[in-house]
Amino acid sequence: MKPNLQVALDNNTLESALADVREVGNIVDIVEAGTILILQEGTKAVKSLKALFPNKTVIADTKCADAGGTVAKNMADAGADWMTCICSATIPTMKAANKEIDEIQVELYGNWTKEDAQKWLDAGISQAVYHQSRDALLSGETWGEKDLNKVKMLVDMGFRVSVTGGLNVDTLKLFKGVDVYTFIAGRAITKASDPAKAATDLQNEIKRIWN
Amino acid sequence: MKPNLQVALDNNTLESALADVREVGNIVDIVEAGTILILQEGTKAVKSLKALFPNKTVIADTKCADAGGTVAKNMADAGADWMTCICSATIPTMKAANKEIDEIQVELYGNWTKEDAQKWLDAGISQAVYHQSRDALLSGETWGEKDLNKVKMLVDMGFRVSVTGGLNVDTLKLFKGVDVYTFIAGRAITKASDPAKAATDLQNEIKRIWN
Numbered sequence: 528m529k530p531n532l533q534v535a536l537d538n539n540t541l542e543s544a545l546a547d548v549r550e551v552g553n554i555v556d557i558v559e560a561g562t563i564l565i566l567q568e569g570t571k572a573v574k575s576l577k578a579l580f581p582n583k584t585v586i587a588d589t590k591c592a593d594a595g596g597t598v599a600k601n602m603a604d605a606g607a608d609w610m611t612c613i614c615s616a617t618i619p620t621m622k623a624a625n626k627e628i629d630e631i632q633v634e635l636y637g638n639w640t641k642e643d644a645q646k647w648l649d650a651g652i653s654q655a656v657y658h659q660s661r662d663a664l665l666s667g668e669t670w671g672e673k674d675l676n677k678v679k680m681l682v683d684m685g686f687r688v689s690v691t692g693g694l695n696v697d698t699l700k701l702f703k704g705v706d707v708y709t710f711i712a713g714r715a716i717t718k719a720s721d722p723a724k725a726a727t728d729l730q731n732e733i734k735r736i737w738n
Numbered sequence: 739m740k741p742n743l744q745v746a747l748d749n750n751t752l753e754s755a756l757a758d759v760r761e762v763g764n765i766v767d768i769v770e771a772g773t774i775l776i777l778q779e780g781t782k783a784v785k786s787l788k789a790l791f792p793n794k795t796v797i798a799d800t801k802c803a804d805a806g807g808t809v810a811k812n813m814a815d816a817g818a819d820w821m822t823c824i825c826s827a828t829i830p831t832m833k834a835a836n837k838e839i840d841e842i843q844v845e846l847y848g849n850w851t852k853e854d855a856q857k858w859l860d861a862g863i864s865q866a867v868y869h870q871s872r873d874a875l876l877s878g879e880t881w882g883e884k885d886l887n888k889v890k891m892l893v894d895m896g897f898r899v900s901v902t903g904g905l906n907v908d909t910l911k912l913f914k915g916v917d918v919y920t921f922i923a924g925r926a927i928t929k930a931s932d933p934a935k936a937a938t939d940l941q942n943e944i945k946r947i948w949n
Contacts, residue, residue, distance in 0.1 A: 537805065539812060563808055566800055569780035589777055590803045592824055592847050593869070594748065597774055601750060613803055615826040615848030619877045636803050637826030638849045658804070666830045 535713040537561035547717040554726040559586040570605035577606025595624030603628040614639045659692025746924040748772035758928040765937040770797040781816035788817030806835030814839040870903025
């Protein structure tokens with residue numbers, strides 16, 4: 528199956544996010560209200576994105592760590608289809624969240640183990656987001672064999688895995704042969720001189736590699 | 739030193755948070771814009787609390803996991819004195835955040851080790867928040883020797899430690915002999931029939947035990 532393309536909107540204001548998503552929302556498969564944007568604007572950001580793109584999957588990247596039921600209900604009420612929980616959240620938090628919204632994605636940061644991942648699956652959560660942290664990327668780290676092996680392990684376990692962090696049309700091919708569920712791009716789309724072309728180029732490269 | 743008392747506002751709307759904090763903001767030492775509230779209302783919540791209580795420490799409980807510099811700058815601009823990062827954030831994320839705001843608190847959830855804690859100290863971060871997850875509490879877990887030993891270990895390492903989760907005037911004495919920096923209470927204050935009395939009772943019990 529062709530991996531999805533997701534645009535991450537990590538803007539400081541709703542207005543700037545709307546300007547960034549205007550030309551690309553209908554090209555990508557999934558529109559993400561990024562953590563920065565939600566922390567700035569609240570659920571107004573999620574509501575606005577769902578209002579503009581009712582037929583796209585809208586993700587609230589809350590990285591929820593606690594009070595999963597309340598946060599998930601709030602995000603679902605605002606129009607989010609899926610929501611993220613941080614991997615260090617407890618299983619009760621993830622389960623509580625999973626009851627209130629269509630799907631939960633586990634955001635992988637820091638220490639987590641295969642045993643943790645199995646617990647998430649056992650709790651009914653089958654999406655994970657594998658990250659290169661933006662700050663880690665700024666410190667010079669990049670995608671490597673270690674990352675790809677972890678992604679493959681998660682896919683083999685039964686997760687649908689989204690990958691994100693420093694992705695562009697040149698780095699997609701690193702994932703050839705891996706059943707990635709979704710590629711998440713932020714600045715590679717929104718900061719391009721022609722964002723619609725950048726999104727289309729990414730979609731075409733995904734189709735070329737995973738045809 | 740007398741431990742601080744912090745009220746956590748985990749409301750779904752700014753208006754409800756204002757109603758809850760109105761009578762207690764000047765009794766407590768620290769006012770917290772909770773994660774649920776910020777995800778709902780954005781930085782407007784932080785700005786409003788600082789406007790109402792300019793002489794109190796205001797904490798933005800963002801549980802920041804990535805893009806630390808941007809999130810911390812945004813919260814500082816909104817008037818937050820301190821901000822939380824989730825323990826699974828990378829050290830570069832925490833360092834980036836720590837540059838942009840007065841102080842960072844590490845929120846302890848899930849897997850973390852003494853070695854991690856030493857890395858936070860080495861990165862210049864000396865506040866930690868020890869949690870009983872609300873969802874874990876709902877599942878029947880409570881404060882025990884294991885928790886107290888972890889709090890003591892962090893204090894001995896040099897952290898100022900805030901504790902939170904199911905605290906009330908009866909459970910404070912569990913911490914007797916431990917140099918807790920801050921007790922965080924939410925519903926024990928805001929859902930009391932007389933919130934001002936509940937906050938005053940907590941302050942008096944703290945003074946009695948840590949005089």
